[in-house]
Amino acid sequence: MGLNNIMRLASLRIFAVLVAAMFSAALPPLAASQEAPAASAPQQPTLIRNIQVQGNQRVEANTVASYLLFAPGDPYSEDRIDLSIKTLYATGLFADVAIEPSADGNVLIRVIENPIINRVILEGNKALKADKITDEIEAEPRAIFTRSNVQADVQRIVELYRQSGRFAATVSPKVVQQPQNRVDLIFEITEGPVTGVKRINIIGNSEFPDRRLRKEIVTAESSWYKFFSSNDNYDPGRLEYDREQLRTFYTNRGFADFRVVSAVAELTPDQEDFYITFTVDEGEEYTWGDISVETELDDLNSDFLERLIAIKPGTIYNASRVEDVIDTLNFAAGTSGYAFVDIQPNIKRNRDTKTVDLVFNVVEGPRVYIERIDVVGNTTTLDYVIRREMELVEGDAFNRILLDRSRNRVRALRFFEEVEITERQGSAADRAIVEVSVKEQPTGELSFSAGFSSADAFLVDLSITQRNLRGRGQLLRFVIRASSNRREIDLRFTEPRFLGRNLAAGVELFDIVIDFLEEANFRQSRTGGQVTLAFPLTEYTTLSTRYSLRQEKIESPGVNATTCAAAADGGTTISQQQLAFCDQINGRISSILGYTFGWDRRNDPITPTRGFDVRFSQDAAGVGGDVKYLRTDVRANAYRGLYKNVIASASLSGGYIQGWGGDPVSINDRYFKGNFEFRGYDNAGIGPRVVQYDPNTGAVVRRLNSLGGNAFGIAAAEVSFPVGIPNLLGSLFVEAGTVGLLDDNEKFDTGIDPVTGEQLTADAFYTRTIDDLDIRAMAGASIFWESPFGPIRFDFTKPLRQFDYDDRKSFQFTTRTRF
Numbered sequence: 001m002g003l004n005n006i007m008r009l010a011s012l013r014i015f016a017v018l019v020a021a022m023f024s025a026a027l028p029p030l031a032a033s034q035e036a037p038a039a040s041a042p043q044q045p046t047l048i049r050n051i052q053v054q055g056n057q058r059v060e061a062n063t064v065a066s067y068l069l070f071a072p073g074d075p076y077s078e079d080r081i082d083l084s085i086k087t088l089y090a091t092g093l094f095a096d097v098a099i100e101p102s103a104d105g106n107v108l109i110r111v112i113e114n115p116i117i118n119r120v121i122l123e124g125n126k127a128l129k130a131d132k133i134t135d136e137i138e139a140e141p142r143a144i145f146t147r148s149n150v151q152a153d154v155q156r157i158v159e160l161y162r163q164s165g166r167f168a169a170t171v172s173p174k175v176v177q178q179p180q181n182r183v184d185l186i187f188e189i190t191e192g193p194v195t196g197v198k199r200i201n202i203i204g205n206s207e208f209p210d211r212r213l214r215k216e217i218v219t220a221e222s223s224w225y226k227f228f229s230s231n232d233n234y235d236p237g238r239l240e241y242d243r244e245q246l247r248t249f250y251t252n253r254g255f256a257d258f259r260v261v262s263a264v265a266e267l268t269p270d271q272e273d274f275y276i277t278f279t280v281d282e283g284e285e286y287t288w289g290d291i292s293v294e295t296e297l298d299d300l301n302s303d304f305l306e307r308l309i310a311i312k313p314g315t316i317y318n319a320s321r322v323e324d325v326i327d328t329l330n331f332a333a334g335t336s337g338y339a340f341v342d343i344q345p346n347i348k349r350n351r352d353t354k355t356v357d358l359v360f361n362v363v364e365g366p367r368v369y370i371e372r373i374d375v376v377g378n379t380t381t382l383d384y385v386i387r388r389e390m391e392l393v394e395g396d397a398f399n400r401i402l403l404d405r406s407r408n409r410v411r412a413l414r415f416f417e418e419v420e421i422t423e424r425q426g427s428a429a430d431r432a433i434v435e436v437s438v439k440e441q442p443t444g445e446l447s448f449s450a451g452f453s454s455a456d457a458f459l460v461d462l463s464i465t466q467r468n469l470r471g472r473g474q475l476l477r478f479v480i481r482a483s484s485n486r487r488e489i490d491l492r493f494t495e496p497r498f499l500g501r502n503l504a505a506g507v508e509l510f511d512i513v514i515d516f517l518e519e520a521n522f523r524q525s526r527t528g529g530q531v532t533l534a535f536p537l538t539e540y541t542t543l544s545t546r547y548s549l550r551q552e553k554i555e556s557p558g559v560n561a562t563t564c565a566a567a568a569d570g571g572t573t574i575s576q577q578q579l580a581f582c583d584q585i586n587g588r589i590s591s592i593l594g595y596t597f598g599w600d601r602r603n604d605p606i607t608p609t610r611g612f613d614v615r616f617s618q619d620a621a622g623v624g625g626d627v628k629y630l631r632t633d634v635r636a637n638a639y640r641g642l643y644k645n646v647i648a649s650a651s652l653s654g655g656y657i658q659g660w661g662g663d664p665v666s667i668n669d670r671y672f673k674g675n676f677e678f679r680g681y682d683n684a685g686i687g688p689r690v691v692q693y694d695p696n697t698g699a700v701v702r703r704l705n706s707l708g709g710n711a712f713g714i715a716a717a718e719v720s721f722p723v724g725i726p727n728l729l730g731s732l733f734v735e736a737g738t739v740g741l742l743d744d745n746e747k748f749d750t751g752i753d754p755v756t757g758e759q760l761t762a763d764a765f766y767t768r769t770i771d772d773l774d775i776r777a778m779a780g781a782s783i784f785w786e787s788p789f790g791p792i793r794f795d796f797t798k799p800l801r802q803f804d805y806d807d808r809k810s811f812q813f814t815t816r817t818r819f
Contacts, residue, residue: 048074049105056111057181059093064109067091076101092144115145118182124189127164133157133187145175145183157187165233167267168192195234196222198273204261204280208249216249217242219276234274239263242278250282251319256349256356257283286317289355293329295362297341300333305362308332317356322347329362331401341365368398370434371426377438378471381415385473386436388497389413398423398432405539410436412605415468417441473497475506485515485683498533506532510550516672519684519807520706522556522581524668528590544596549625553587554668560585584666591625594618602639609641628663632656646721654713656741664743670708673739675812678714680735680778680797685807687712687739688746688771695766700805704767707746709739711773727786733779734800740773747771770805777801 048070053061065071067087069080081099088097088111096112120139122130134140137153154171161169174186200221202210214220219235219242243260250258261279268275291313293305308328311321326343333341342365348357370392375383387393389409391402403421410419418439423432465477475494481487489511498505508530515523528550536542564582596617602608614636622628633655640648659665674685684706692702714737723730749768780797795812802808 046076047105048072048076048101048107051107051109053109053111055113057113058116059111059113064088064111068109070107092146113181115177115181115183117141117143117145117185118178119184121184121186122189123186124191127166127191127194128160133160136160139185145185150185154187157189161189161191163235163237165194165196165235166192167195167234193272195267196273197234197276198222198268199275201275201277202280203277205282207255207282207285213246213249213278216245218245222273234265234276236265239265239276246278246280248320250280251317253318254285254287254316255283256286256317256319257281259283284351284354286349286354286356288313288315288317289350289353289357291358293360293362297333297362297364300362305329305332305360309360311358322358325360329360333362368430368432370394370396370398371428371431372433374433374435375438376435377416377440379440380471381438381440381468381473382471385413385415385468385471386410386438388502390436392434398434403434406436408603408605410438413468413473414606415440415473485518487513494532502535504532504534504544506534508532516684516706517557519672519682520667520708522554522667524555525553527551540599540601542598542600544598546594546596548590548592548594550590550592551587552584552590552627552668554581554584554666556581581667584668588626589624590621590627591623592619592621593623594620594631607647608639609647610639612636612638622661627666627669628661629657629659629665629669631669642719646719648717648719650715650717652713652715654711656711658710659743664745665710667708670710671712671739672706672708673712673714673737674807678735678737678776678778679733679780679782679795679812680799680808680810681776682807682809684708685809686737686776688742688769689805690767691770691805692765692767700770701765703805703807706807707742707769707771709741709771710743711741712739713737723783729784731782731784733782734777735780736775736777736801738773738775740771742769742771774803775801776803776806 050072051065051068053064056064068084069087070077070084074080081101085097085099088094093114094111095114096110098110100108100110102108117139119141120134120137122133125133136156138149139145139153150173154173157171158169161167169192170190172188172190174188176184176186178184197219198221200210200214200217200219202213205213219238222233240263243263246260247258259281261281262277263279264277266275266277267273288311291306291309291311293302293309295302295305309325310328311318311325322345326345329343330341342363344361344363346359346361348359349355350357372394373387373390373392375386378386389412390406391409392399392406403423407419407421410416416438418437420437421434422437423434425431426433465475465479467475467477469476473496475492475496477490477492479488479490481490490508491510492506492508494504494506496504510526510528510530512526513523514525517523528548530546530548532544532546534542534544559581564585594617596615598616599614600611602611602613614634616634617632619631620629621631633653635651635653637649637651642648655671657665657669657671671687672684673687674681674683678686687709688707690704690707691700692704693700714735716733716735718731718733720729720731722728747769750766777800778797779800780795782796783794785792785794797808797810799808
């Protein structure tokens with residue numbers, strides 16, 4: 001107990017003694033009281049006969065009686081009367097309580113009920129929304145009004161304003177009486193100015209300048225341009241977090257003895273800003289000394305485990321590396337069959353040599369088995385949908401690695417906002433109860449989206465999607481999508497556990513129209529369906545097989561049955577590209593059988609910071625139908641977290657399509673790249689193209705139709721990072737790639753003599769096909785903004801290597817919103 005509390009308690013006791021003495025002096029002597037007992041007080045009953053309640057309006061008399069510590073037939077007791085009064089007060093239902101006994105055994109309970117809150121009104125709040133305040137306070141309509149609760153709510157509102165940087169905020173509660181013992185509760189709020197951070201001072205640092213250390217803490221100095229951030233407002237809770245950030249910064253750079261001596265915030269005289277001063281003691285810089293492993297495990301010797309440690313003696317001490325080594329040793333023990341190990345690091349600082357010795361003690365922990373797996377929080381999803389993703393069942397040996405994998409599998413369902421797996425002691429020392437706690441998120445969506453992008457102009461999207469149909473994990477989706485160059489209708493259903501097996505089966509019906517009139521002088525339509533079967537091969541690999549059957553058709557200006565027939569008879573002349581369209585003038589049937597092999601070693605399926613994933617797919621057309629080709633595609637991604645929320649990624653994608661059985665590759669089966677598949681270029685902006693050129697200089701004078709390519713390859717490297725503004729992310733990227741490799745019959749040059757191969761001369765320009773597989777390269781930056789109107793993405797690019805016949809764009813953006 002603090003000194004102030006002891007003094008306050010002593011003062012109250014002295015005051016009570018003085019009051020008792022005053023009342024004792026004022027009372028008549030005991031003898032006089034005994035001479036006239038009837039006049040001083042009514043005679044108390046010896047037995048309670050009846051209990052009557054008066055003054056209650058909302059609370060039933062039986063409810064009041066239920067709180068009493070006596071009942072009819074009980075002997076009268078002053079102690080029970082006193083405790084009953086205290087019990088009734090403790091309910092919070094009554095403002096006043098009196099118990100009056102009579103000589104005939106009747107006891108009268110008089111109560112005055114606390115009012116009921118009719119309305120809670122906030123006045124003067126502009127910086128904080130009403131919902132944010134009402135969610136934090138106890139007062140609400142139809143709640144019981146008590147002054148103690150109101151004072152607590154006042155303090156809570158003041159605290160909310162202090163957290164938002166308004167330390168001068170004041171709150172005055174007002175009560176307006178209403179009929180039927182109801183009140184309107186009004187909180188009159190004077191918000192005051194925002195209390196910013198005028199200056200952050202750091203004392204005691206010599207190794208790192210103030211400017212560098214200010215970047216490590218969350219609190220920032222106030223500036224006029226930081227209107228999107230609230231970190232420049234003083235918050236005591238944030239100050240404690242900043243102390244830990246400074247400690248982490250120094251201990252990760254060799255300063256094992258670092259400590260924050262004090263963190264003081266001083267209000268300026270005008271009460272509008274704070275001066276914040278951190279006093280630090282850096283200590284000396286340490287390096288790693290002897291690093292070793294001591295183990296009692298038979299199948300894991302110390303030499304093997306020491307080779308896995310990434311820390312090397314003589315390097316700068318870094319406290320965060322210890323946890324990384326523990327994770328590595330845990331994983332090594334788990335892969336060797338030791339699911340239960342206890343790894344304790346023993347850190348010894350040598351102040352004389354300024355080194356830190358580190359010994360990892362690896363011992364086999366007690367063997368524990370899973371007694372029960374509880375699933376909580378799933379209000380929609382059925383239990384078995386979650387349990388079938390678990391890699392452990394009741395009775396299995398406890399294994400932390402498998403539990404972590406199970407959590408990732410459950411998260412990968414994308415049915416839940418949060419997934420946590422914890423364990424607690426079971427019914428015995430060697431038993432554990434695993435609890436899978438989930439927080440459902442909406443999986444059904446009825447949306448109408450509209451937007452605009454520099455690539456597709458307008459976008460309209462009407463979709464009905466349920467990714468967790470009836471809580472069974474099934475997917476049902478119906479989409480109608482339209483933009484300036486694409487129209488799509490798609491109906492899809494997927495059962496993730498077909499016939500009760502770990503086999504996903506799906507069926508899809510679609511009708512797609514893609515407009516390439518501006519880019520390649522044709523429009524294509526596809527109508528058909530597809531069935532899919534997917535199943536895991538190993539823990540990290542999957543195989544998906546599919547079969548699709550579709551009706552395809554091409555439309556091109558000036559190409560119809562009449563012109564195609566005339567060209568075949570030699571009666572008219574059309575371009576070589578138009579002649580190729582004649583093969584599909586009446587449509588064609590494509591029968592395609594394909595598969596996709598997936599290999600996923602990411603540490604997180606949603607926001608990976610380590611690992612990679614690879615997808616390899618092939619599609620063979622010609623199992624029936626009118627088209628024959630073999631398409632092969634591959635894509636690989638790698639991820640690496642550099643710092644907190646700073647992630648580097650690299651991707652490599654490529655594809656090749658080749659006709660077989662004498663069939664060339666049609667233009668609508670080729671690869672067209674650009675837009676967001678290769679940033680910095682327009683739709684179908686790179687690759688083979690028909691151009692007009694000057695026969696005398698060979699220079700391209702006009703860009704004509706894009707032809708697409710039979711092969712492509714694109715490599716990209718990107719670093720994404722927060723920019724210090726909420727809901728805003730940035731990235732820097734470099735991309736390089738190529739598209740090309742047309743069939744020989746698609747290449748032509750009207751300026752070359754087909755017999756001699758010599759260049760012709762003429763006053764007019766000639767046309768030819770360019771297909772050189774030259775590498776293009778781009779560098780740029782992207783900004784992603786989760787705006788109130790929907791996600792917005794901006795891309796700014798600068799060419800590192802390009803050609804004059806490419807169709808590029810230095811800026812592009814896309815946005816979409818929902819109604």
